[in-house]
Amino acid sequence: MDPIYADAKYQDVPYEEKKQLFDEVKADMRWHTSLYGCYECGICVAACPSARFYDFSPRVFAQVMAREDVHTFYELLNESVWDCSQCFSCTRCPRQNNPGGIITIMREVAVNHGLQSAKEALKAYSRIIYKIMSTGTQVAPDMLQPDFFPDWGPDVQQVSDNLDVWRRAIPPETMHTTELAWDVAEKTRVELYMIWKLTGNLEMIEQIDEGIFMILEEVMEELLDEHGFDIDDFDSVID
């Protein structure tokens, strides 16, 4: 099949490769409740925050997927799929479509295949992945550093300067932490690591950032070992 547009991007990528990824999106169990056809009314675009500041349209995702335009799908998969805010304002669709949900599935496919575009989109984000997967809390107090949030004003510097004292000056005892949002029990972290292994989640990280994967695997292996578990005993339950 020829590209629909003469100036379509990614013409050097074989159709079969694009079609494989397209079919993976459509094979996801959530697919059948994500798209019911598109009126082209534009309500999703009007509600979409990303559409106001990016060359992005949830309607385009719905239309491209509905008409099975594999080439444009591949372009979206490598570009504007990462512009979505995942707020799901688009679910006010009168056809009950869920463009944000389609995008969630597309992103998962992009990550599973380690697409270069996904690696670039998540490049600066990797340390967040490490935090959530290793500690069980994503946003930690010690992330509030002026070099990471220079645009958030002088308060970030004050928090950073006083972090240890200010964290201990919070009444709930679970929150006297600086590296985690709250004190997560070690047994709970062990269970979380089992989940990452049993669902193939850790292997997804290998596709996107091998360095983070290796550190994560080591951290998980060590804690599991301390609790008498072998990391290799947790094969994925996903077929």
Add this chain to the structure above:
Amino acid sequence: MSLLPIVNDGAPLKAKDRVFDRKGQMPEEYYKDQLFELEAKGELIIHRIADEQAPVEIDNKFGRKKKIAIDNTWHHKSCGQCGHIPGYSTSIFWLIRQLGLTYHDPKEQTSCTAWNYYASSTSNPAAQAAVALRNFAQAYEDGYYPIIHCGTSYGHYKEVREELIHHPELRDQTRRVMDRLGKPMVFPEEIVHYSEWVHVMRHQIHERQKLDLSDVTVTVHPACHYHKLVAEDAIYDRELYDGQRTAVVSALVKALGANLADYSTFHDCCGFGFRHILVSRDFSRSFATLRKIEKMKEEANPDVTLTHDTGCVTTLDKSQFAAQAHGRNVGIPVMSDAQFAALAMGAHPYKVCQLHWHGVDMRPLLEKMGIDHVAAWEEFQEVAGKIEAGEMDFMSWEDC
């Protein structure tokens, strides 16, 4: 589904003339029926809201009754709140303590991990469902009913519920994970957000109110993942905005006697974006200031804006600093409904509400609310000084 009356001249109806008729067609599917069917088949244990939770029933979006657990609650904390807005979680706990109720603040809880999921998709439905069910099983085993602090956790858990209900293969995958963890397959009969608890308790909060807020003008930002992502569970009230908007937060403002002010972009997102707020903040900042903060300023000029989600407080608050460099019309303090309610009841602005973690200057608002912020900061600094000097390890509830 509401049926709006049609007027002959085609002009849009004014708010006072709108009719919200809950007798319209209701979706045939009802998650509670489906959950109980799965329980009858032996696939799930449904964690019920029991008498010990002192439940209160209120209307959800489609007019069905939703039970809200009040007492003996298990607090599913938010990583964004605990990590960056610690006064948010602390205020929730403070309110519960002041109202003489019992709660459990577990260490055996992980984040829902949905911020990461919506940001990066470096996960999958089985992992997300297993994380949810592990937390729910822990609450069940601990003997308390889960209350969800984060709007995104609340939205995501509703999404997980829909996926578990409709996909047997996901239930099978999740069951195999939970079996390996040695935990039961438990799902709560209702996903309850803390702001629903605040909503139900607003009159008791008002009874204990110490500050006169009649001069304080408030705008409200509703969280997308509260009322758009799996929309049914959200709370609506015909007495407020004719049931056209979710009632949580707004009803609290009215109960506390503050001026609830409307603005045209009420339903817009805050611009958080999950990935964007961390690594592409130019987008989040632009949307938050241009579509939300400036609209509020122009149309309502509020003293404060309240919201009920982690990401919304963060985005609306932190985006305003850099926008000043561009001469934008910003400068609205942002906090959660729980923090505002706690302040109204006399909570300490720094020891309890931890307002020094927020970006926008709160001092004019505090003065308008009748709070001596200079003395309050000195009191906080005194405790912090003792901690720094090694005279005390931590601030406790007794120090508040």
